[in-house]
Amino acid sequence: MADAFIYDHVRTPRGRGKPDGSLHEVSTLGLATTALKALRLRNHLDTDIVDDVVLGCVDPVGEAGGDIARAAALTAGYGDKVPGVQINRFCASGLDAVNFAAAQIMSGQHDMAIGGGVESMSRVGIGASGGAWPVDPAIAIPSYFMPQGISADLIATKYGFSRHDVDAYAVESQKRAAAAWEAGRFNNAVMPVKDINGLTILARDEHMRPGTDMQSLAALKASFVTMAEQGGFNAVALQAHPEIERLEHVHHAGNSSGIVDGAAAVLIGNAQAGKAAGLKPRARIRAFANIGSEPAMMLTGPVDVTRKVLKRAGMNMSDIDLFEVNEAFAAVVLRYLQAFDLDAAKVNVNGGAIALGHPLGATGAMLLGTAVDELERSGKSTALVTLCIGAGMGTATIIERV
């Protein structure tokens, strides 16, 4: 089996995913193009050697529909020969795109490929692609469908995370993200989004609120109280987990991932192709895994998939130096720390989606890139990247520095 190496990665800054966000004027195609183009230019890539572009996108409809990956490869100047495919595994799509590209390399069928993702949440909108899962009784009922925030509240209730716990986590995420920007830790990865005249539209993540403290978060009302009560979801939660007397709603905008726009791309290839192109490998993809987890709690998949991928890699938790666990909601990470009795200092050291935002289809590739940069910066060896996923799944990837 061929080794899949990570040669480079880039991402756009994350724009606030609202009409007043800086990237609202930029199309989904424009975001994806920015990332792909930057990757091509700074690696002086002869794109003829790129066998595929795999992009994650969670709501691939409207301007994001109809295989955005092929469109973006063309507009990014990759030439006619480079194909593209868009995939969707909800919030892990970006990491899965990297894994799919890596799998193409590992299988020996491709030599060089790009994995990445894109999401314009401000333009397409979360949930715009519909889908059977929340709507069709045939799946919504047996899978105990709940909006994800309510599942996150269920995790907090079941595993005993109080409002104080989740808010404290959020404050820490903001602090770490601000410090990371301050120290220039994202500088190598983040490619400004520019207009046709070369004017910068956005160069930095704009969702962050570095001044966040416990007091400011305490002022926020839990987001899902009314929806859970009137929409019947409290009852769904209790039927899935009857050991709970009452769902405690602790999540709000300040301790949940931010809605943002953005794109990312990761260049992956085998040793030969990299050498031929004059590229230096930055990390090796050691193992990856996917798993289905309990659909009602929905967001505990990272725990299950971590066990699975470690087993696959023949590793233990102690072999991993660094973790990126997507901060979909604070309770997701707190549960992860609790389940593995893990030192919080090893996890999301440069902040996460609570501070920086979660551009659904792109986040996985962004987390992977952050892990590569942090391994290089800190001189550590191994990292595990994982995301929770709608309908109860988990994806994880283990990388090691070379």
Add this chain to the structure above:
Amino acid sequence: MELVNFRFDLDTDGIATLTWDMPGRSMNVITEQVMDELERMLERVASDAAIKGCVIISGKDSFSGGADLGMLEASSRRYAEMAALQGEDIAMQAFFDGTRRLTLLYRRLETSGKPWVAAIDGTCLGGAFELSLACHYRIVSDNAKTRVGLPEIKVGLFPGAGGTQRVARLMPTGDALQMLFKGEQLRVQAAKAMNLIHEIAPKDELLARAKAWIAAGNKGIAPWDDPKFKAPSGRVFSPAGMMVWPAANAIYRRETMDNYPAAKAILHAVYEGLQLPMDLALRVESRWFAHILRSKEARAMIRSLFVSMGELNKGARRPQAEPVAKIGKVGIIGAGFMGASIGYVAALNNIDVVLIDRNMEAAEKGKAHSHKLMSGQIAKGRAKTADRDALLARILPGDDYALLADCDLVIEAVFEDRNVKAQTIQKAEAAMKPGVIFASNTSTLPITSLAKNFSRQEDFVGIHFFSPVERMMLVEVIKGRNTGDRALATALDFVRAIKKTPIVVNDSRGFYANRCVLNYVREGHLMFAEGVPPAMIENVARMAGMPVGPLSLNDEVALDLAWKILQATKADLGADAVDPAQEQLLDALVNRHGRLGRKNGKGFYDYPEKGQKRLWEGLADLQLNKVDPDSLDIEEMKQRFLVTQAIEAARTFEEGVVIDPREADVGSILGFGFAPFTGGTLSYIDGMGAAEFVLLCERLTRKFGPRFTPGEELIGMAKAGETFYGRFMQKKDAA
């Protein structure tokens, strides 16, 4: 063309009237023959160029109650016969085709090209209301008794003759689902506001206005057959749809615990149907209808909640030789909560009431209870001040037993104490007219022993009401050893007069219902002692289909009462008759912590002045063991709750306390809310089969103790492959 069930008239304007008036029946129902005739007449209307359109109206004082449930049962029988002879596939196709005949007939009517108008007076329900929904115009009388609706869901079915599709095209999706889920019988104004009917008219103008609508040249095209039609909530996959469907699926689960396939079928049929043109939508609805019709739940619910309940209400267990007792005035002794409530219900049904207590003040207080209940009804718009005045005028409070002299029935509802009861009975007998029946509303004391205080023991009977009387539909009529037929008949006649459903049980400790309920509560206590989280005990019990969790229920009836019953059982039957774990728990709660239940605001739950009850935090300290909830088998917990009640019901059957499975089933649903989708305690056993039930009991016995040991009768039934209903029907046939 000979018509049996309809009359067909054609007026000089070319407008036909089809008058539905079935011979020998008080109410029209949809039968195979009705379908045959309707089909013929609609083809005639469609094909005769001289006929402009047709009005369908009833010749009776109601429109129709809908389809004959017997017809549906016959389809299932035919399926079984055909499956045996020709195989499942052919039988299923025939069943599907047969059960959607009404759908196709209504659709043919709707698309026949001629306008059809339904003119409705009185009851118009189920399949009959679906007929009207297929008509192009619906005029309904303003008669106060007129009700329209689709109540199929109440017997485990759903409106399968186009009802789900047409309602979902007349109303916004959320409202349509709610209407179909609730199965309410709607008053005319409500139906109009919901867009289910077009016009309200005085009864005697119905026909003329219906004809006028046709004469005005209105077309026979349903709104949804217009190519430009848009459903009220638009497309399923739209922002509006995303607001409705996830919540609808969740609310279904909240309301049913996913135990009622017919309610789920409504969701499926509407979700899938709204994405299809009408003919395909109807076909999908038919697929779900055939599926539900054959479900265990529908069959059990039809039998218990429709057939059996109807039979019991009509006096299935009444000694037929006894003349009907005329009860113009009832004497009630004891104006406490129970007595006052019985008085209220009697007065509500136009029976005069004498309400006696130790002093005038207590008696007046009992009467005031009726004032309070009626005022509540007035506040809800369900009664008028005049109704309250009239009802209160029928209740005479007093402290003198001489008032019993002209009563036609006397019921005591005094304190549950043997001596108090004995004195009351003796005093009453001295004041009563000779020959008048005396009833005790005791819930705990054997009737046979109480009857010893009455010189005419054959005239002494138990009438056991459930609290709150005005809401609980069940009454246990208890036959003591010496209770005579006249006393039994009188008790049943009284229960019928107050519009409750009676079951007749033989004398036994706890009679029938309370024996099952005590087991249910005990199972909750024992789970608690095992270390199951209390919230899980409560939630899983409700998921099993019970209306309230065992700990809540115990709080409602009072923990000290549970403690007292336990002590009494011990005293009467010995220490082995009670479970030490249960006794320790109640001892700790009642005697150590002073937690008596809701009445003192402290039970398993805390009852704050404001807000919802919460499980008491101190419960954790009473659980020596704690079980990891993720390790528990939820299905098994559900089974424990239902089996402990069903096995007690089987014991009462074996002991001859209950002798008719219909009574065990109906009594369990009405009396203590036993998982209605099962059809009741004995249907639960029949539904899984005695052999499987016995296996389940044996497994539970091994794991949880001998309280799950099946009796000889059940084991015999398991071996012989028999059912309670099969056995009972044989006995009935033999008699």
